[in-house]
Amino acid sequence: MAIVDRLYIHFPFCRHLCNYCDFYKKVRVDSSETLGFHKYLENSVEPHNQLLNENGLTMTDMASVFIGGGTPSLWGKEGAEYLDDFFQKLNVKLRKDCEFTVEVNPGSWKEEDLMAWRKLGANRFSLGIQSFNQTFIKHLDRVHSLEDVVDTLKFFNERELNFSVDFMLGLPFSERDNRDVLEELKEVLKYNPNHFSLYILTTKENYVHHNHLPTEEWIEKEYMDVSNFLKQHGYLHYEVSNFAKPGFESTHNLAYWESDSVAAFGPSATGFLSSSRTRYKWRPARAEFEIEILTEKEFKLEQLYMKFRTNRGLNFDDFFSEAERPIIKNLTAEWQKTGLLESVGDGLYRLTSKGYLSMDGLLNQIFARTKSL
Numbered sequence: 001m002a003i004v005d006r007l008y009i010h011f012p013f014c015r016h017l018c019n020y021c022d023f024y025k026k027v028r029v030d031s032s033e034t035l036g037f038h039k040y041l042e043n044s045v046e047p048h049n050q051l052l053n054e055n056g057l058t059m060t061d062m063a064s065v066f067i068g069g070g071t072p073s074l075w076g077k078e079g080a081e082y083l084d085d086f087f088q089k090l091n092v093k094l095r096k097d098c099e100f101t102v103e104v105n106p107g108s109w110k111e112e113d114l115m116a117w118r119k120l121g122a123n124r125f126s127l128g129i130q131s132f133n134q135t136f137i138k139h140l141d142r143v144h145s146l147e148d149v150v151d152t153l154k155f156f157n158e159r160e161l162n163f164s165v166d167f168m169l170g171l172p173f174s175e176r177d178n179r180d181v182l183e184e185l186k187e188v189l190k191y192n193p194n195h196f197s198l199y200i201l202t203t204k205e206n207y208v209h210h211n212h213l214p215t216e217e218w219i220e221k222e223y224m225d226v227s228n229f230l231k232q233h234g235y236l237h238y239e240v241s242n243f244a245k246p247g248f249e250s251t252h253n254l255a256y257w258e259s260d261s262v263a264a265f266g267p268s269a270t271g272f273l274s275s276s277r278t279r280y281k282w283r284p285a286r287a288e289f290e291i292e293i294l295t296e297k298e299f300k301l302e303q304l305y306m307k308f309r310t311n312r313g314l315n316f317d318d319f320f321s322e323a324e325r326p327i328i329k330n331l332t333a334e335w336q337k338t339g340l341l342e343s344v345g346d347g348l349y350r351l352t353s354k355g356y357l358s359m360d361g362l363l364n365q366i367f368a369r370t371k372s373l
Contacts, residue, residue: 002275003060004052006255007092010266011069011079012037012284015108019141019208028074037266038082043287044265045089051289052263055276059092059263064099064252065121071128073104076113080120094121099251101126101164107148111155124250125163126197127152131171132184139172139209153191162248164195169226170219171201172209181222182229189233194248198226199241220357227353238311240356257306259299308359313348324370331365 013028028034052058072079087093094100101124102117114125131137134146156163165188171179200219203210214222227237235243239257242250255262256272264271267284277294294302300319307314316328332349335341340355340362351359 004261005063006262007065008264010269011072014071061093061095066252067102071105073109077116080116106152107144130168132187157191165193169200172212174214196243240309313344313350315347
């Protein structure tokens with residue numbers, strides 16, 4: 001029987017609902033809501049086991065666990081102790097080399113809670129910093145302050161904990177207020193994070209600052225400046241939005257980009273079973289999920305898209321017919337000349353940092369000239 005050894009759990013509560021965020025979340029009013037969430041997780045076990053059984057799969061000791069949200073650091077010591085029991089209900093343990101990540105927001109954690117997570121096995125923390133400038137923290141409607149950011153970074157640095165920093169590009173009023181993202185990153189680097197996740201802000205048309213977002217030219221320059229800056233400081237640009245010191249790449253996120261199976265629990269959490277091309281998403285109101293089974297063509301397209309995102313490289317021959325390979329060869333030659341693509345040997349190619357910015361356009365060129373996808 002095939003195994004699933006990656007696990008995502010979605011904690012849906014926050015102190016405050018930021019105006020740009022479209023993840024499923026709500027403000028926790030009292031402790032009864034946490035108990036309701038625990039009940040939701042418990043009610044999820046049986047239907048999840050049935051889904052795995054139907055697909056010839058079983059959960060085994062975890063290679064990675066990721067607690068996302070929401071604001072999982074609000075779950076605190078209670079959450080760490082609850083998950084210890086929940087893992088037993090799932091009949092899983094953590095492997096000795098398990099990468100166990102917990103998301104932490106500045107101003108929304110206590111030292112005793114973090115120590116409880118460490119006791120459970122958490123060995124990686126993702127800090128939702130977003131900006132190192134009070135003006136832009138306010139523009140983002142974040143509930144924390146710059147002082148909270150400094151206190152959080154200082155705590156993790158002084159205890160030599162393994163942590164990643166979430167940072168956002170393309171923020172509202174960036175041009176008007178002349179945001180200097182490199183100066184912000186220089187301040188963050190003083191605390192020696194092992195990993196950065198750099199996201200370009202994407203919003204819907206009803207976003208309150210929709211008309212105050214910077215131009216594409218501004219965002220592209222910001223992205224390239226940040227990429228070059230972090231690479232100069234020893235970080236690998238190993239995925240479109242992710243940079244890591246060598247050896248500190250997120251193995252959990254790499255599993256998504258390699259289209260591996262990832263089990264998921266929690267309202268609105270999405271899991272994937274690679275062997276049957278099955279994606280399932282939990283409903284927010286009750287412990288039931290909706291299923292989408294990808295066709296072979298859809299799965300192949302998703303694999304191409306995911307492999308395009310990382311620096312591991314892909315072999316185009318795996319995706320296209322012999323008749324189409326000359327077309328792909330001409331395209332890749334064009335992209336190499338313009339600095340968008342590079343060869344990494346053994347027939348593998350990967351996008352450069354410049355290429356990542358053009359990824360959707362490059363894929364559209366492929367679709368326009370081939371029929372395999």
